[in-house]
Amino acid sequence: MKRLLVVLGFLAVVAVLWEALVRGGVWPRVLVPAPSEVARYLGAAVADGTLPNACWVTLRRLLLGYGAGVLLGLPLGLLLARFRVFEHTLGLLALGLQAMPSVCWAPLALLWFGQTETAMFFIVIMGSVWSIMLATQAGVRHVPPLYIRAARTMGSRGLHTWSRVILPAALPFIVSGMKQGWAFAWRSLMAAEIYVTIVTGFGLGHLLHYGRELHAMDAVLGIMLIILVVGLLTDKVLFSPVERFLRHRWGMDKS
Amino acid sequence: MSLPESIQPVPPVKLALEEVSKTFHTRRGAVTALDRVSLEIREGEFVCLVGPSGCGKTTLLNIIAGLESPDAGRVLADGKPVTGAGSDRLVLFQESALFPWLDVLGNVLFGLRLKPNLNARERREVALFYLKLVGLEGFMHANVHELSGGMKQRAALARALAPNPRVLLMDEPFASLDALTREQLYGDLQAIWQKRRKTIVFVTHNAREAVCLGDRVVLFSPHPGRVQEQFSIPLPRPRDINSLDLAQHVAEITRALKRHLKPEMEVAE
Numbered sequence: 325m326k327r328l329l330v331v332l333g334f335l336a337v338v339a340v341l342w343e344a345l346v347r348g349g350v351w352p353r354v355l356v357p358a359p360s361e362v363a364r365y366l367g368a369a370v371a372d373g374t375l376p377n378a379c380w381v382t383l384r385r386l387l388l389g390y391g392a393g394v395l396l397g398l399p400l401g402l403l404l405a406r407f408r409v410f411e412h413t414l415g416l417l418a419l420g421l422q423a424m425p426s427v428c429w430a431p432l433a434l435l436w437f438g439q440t441e442t443a444m445f446f447i448v449i450m451g452s453v454w455s456i457m458l459a460t461q462a463g464v465r466h467v468p469p470l471y472i473r474a475a476r477t478m479g480s481r482g483l484h485t486w487s488r489v490i491l492p493a494a495l496p497f498i499v500s501g502m503k504q505g506w507a508f509a510w511r512s513l514m515a516a517e518i519y520v521t522i523v524t525g526f527g528l529g530h531l532l533h534y535g536r537e538l539h540a541m542d543a544v545l546g547i548m549l550i551i552l553v554v555g556l557l558t559d560k561v562l563f564s565p566v567e568r569f570l571r572h573r574w575g576m577d578k579s
Numbered sequence: 580m581s582l583p584e585s586i587q588p589v590p591p592v593k594l595a596l597e598e599v600s601k602t603f604h605t606r607r608g609a610v611t612a613l614d615r616v617s618l619e620i621r622e623g624e625f626v627c628l629v630g631p632s633g634c635g636k637t638t639l640l641n642i643i644a645g646l647e648s649p650d651a652g653r654v655l656a657d658g659k660p661v662t663g664a665g666s667d668r669l670v671l672f673q674e675s676a677l678f679p680w681l682d683v684l685g686n687v688l689f690g691l692r693l694k695p696n697l698n699a700r701e702r703r704e705v706a707l708f709y710l711k712l713v714g715l716e717g718f719m720h721a722n723v724h725e726l727s728g729g730m731k732q733r734a735a736l737a738r739a740l741a742p743n744p745r746v747l748l749m750d751e752p753f754a755s756l757d758a759l760t761r762e763q764l765y766g767d768l769q770a771i772w773q774k775r776r777k778t779i780v781f782v783t784h785n786a787r788e789a790v791c792l793g794d795r796v797v798l799f800s801p802h803p804g805r806v807q808e809q810f811s812i813p814l815p816r817p818r819d820i821n822s823l824d825l826a827q828h829v830a831e832i833t834r835a836l837k838r839h840l841k842p843e844m845e846v847a848e
Contacts, residue, residue, distance in 0.1 A: 468676075470672060470674060470676045471676060471678060473646050473664075473670070473672075473676070474670070474672065474676040474678075475689070476646065476663075476664040477644055477645075477646065477664045477665075477666065477668065477669050477670045478666050478669065478689060478690035478693055478738075478742060479664075479665065479666035479690065479693040479694075479742075480689075480693060484693070488689075489678070492678070492680040492681075493678070493679075493680065495680060572722065573679060573680055573682075573722050573723075573724075574679050574680070574722075574724060575679075575722070575724030575725075
């Protein structure tokens with residue numbers, strides 16, 4: 325509760341300062357609209373449905389693409405850790421592709437899939453899958469062999485060992501990989517939405533793009549604010565509980 | 580009423596090691612960890628394997644556990660050749676090997692969940708029984724990182740005992756504990772052994788520990804690992820590690836160790 329008050333107080337101070345700088349004429353209104361104007365834009369955009377709609381479009385793309393990225397990345401990572409052959413082939417490829425900003429896939433995706441949701445889906449997957457895959461591999465590789473030996477003496481074999489020992493033991497790695505994958509997916513989706521117009525749905529990135537085209541700085545700043553909040557919220561909702569659990573179970577030093 | 584020793588029934592052989600050999604190939608050449616080791620361990624016996632580091636005693640334990648396979652020779656458990664790890668022979672490692680993603684109770688339940696003939700309630704009862712036996716009933720929901728070293732080994736002991744293995748293999752399980760905790764655990768282990776009558780193979784480099792715990796002490800020498808001598812320890816239980824009766828046996832074994840070892844080998848008394 326106290327922390328919330330501190331956060332709110334901080335935001336209020338920033339807003340008041342900003343408002344004062346604009347009203348006092350220090351910052352030109354054309355380039356930096358006052359918080360009150362941004363708030364007015366946001367209110368209007370919520371009222372006419374543009375903003376909720378854009379949020380929904382963007383979040384759906386993100387969740388679908390990221391979900392697919394996790395579903396692909398986890399088993400591929402396990403495969404990479406299990407078989408040496410994959411490490412030097414697929415693993416190397418994954419390392420390179422992870423380092424590549426996934427918006428680089430946009431031109432290719434456009435030519436392959438056209439200006440469709442599939443293109444977006446593809447770009448988000450390419451953003452998330454490699455980090456998740458590599459983190460899963462690293463996690464499995466770092467499982468202390470002692471755990472596996474102990475499990476074997478207790479009668480654990482094959483699939484049971486993988487699901488009850490190796491996967492949970494690799495969890496701290498996997499979670500941090502999933503978090504990184506999420507961050508990459510989110511960035512690549514924003515870049516793609518700004519870069520590519522898709523008629524089936526206007527996401528937050530598109531709104532940002534049109535804000536610039538129309539020189540509507542209140543819209544640009546408003547959407548940026550929303551993007552920031554969405555990033556913050558997903559972190560708090562999706563990852564914070566898991567990380568809290570890891571800290572609690574593994575102890576402070578491990579997660 | 581106890582029968583004279585000569586006509587007391589001899590318990591059956593639980594573990595039989597027949598000419599077990601194992602060689603490791605390292606960058607600096609081949610190391611013979613075990614050279615034709617033969618040993619018989621009877622049902623309910625508490626046997627301590629003593630030797631300096633590198634004499635292959637841990638390798639031998641792993642072979643009995645089925646975690647490693649010998650290059651030559653074989654291990655029989657109840658007359659059947661050991662081909663892999665099995666929950667009839669559980670291992671207590673030097674580090675506790677408790678799973679950090681489970682709480683203490685979850686760890687003890689891990690092995691029990693692999694027993695198909697128990698239902699959830701029975702598993703829980705068994706787990707609680709063993710947690711109580713090792714004095715951790717108040718810590719069943721504690722996380723592994725919250726336990727002290729001694730408590731970790733107690734929890735690991737409960738986890739190893741819970742699936743009711745007939746053989747318990749212990750690989751210097753108390754080596755990393757402080758002296759006070761260790762003495763306490765010597766007492767606890769003897770009490771548990773007397774109550775549950777397991778066959779225990781206990782590996783240590785500490786002669787005093789071996790005499791305190793074992794019915795029989797088997798002396799190993801390194802390079803290559805071989806059984807050199809065996810001592811039976813007929814002292815009454817529970818034994819106190821600091822007692823004088825113990826010291827005589829310890830001295831005898833330490834002398835034997837020194838005799839069998841090259842002078843540079845350091846042996847903890």
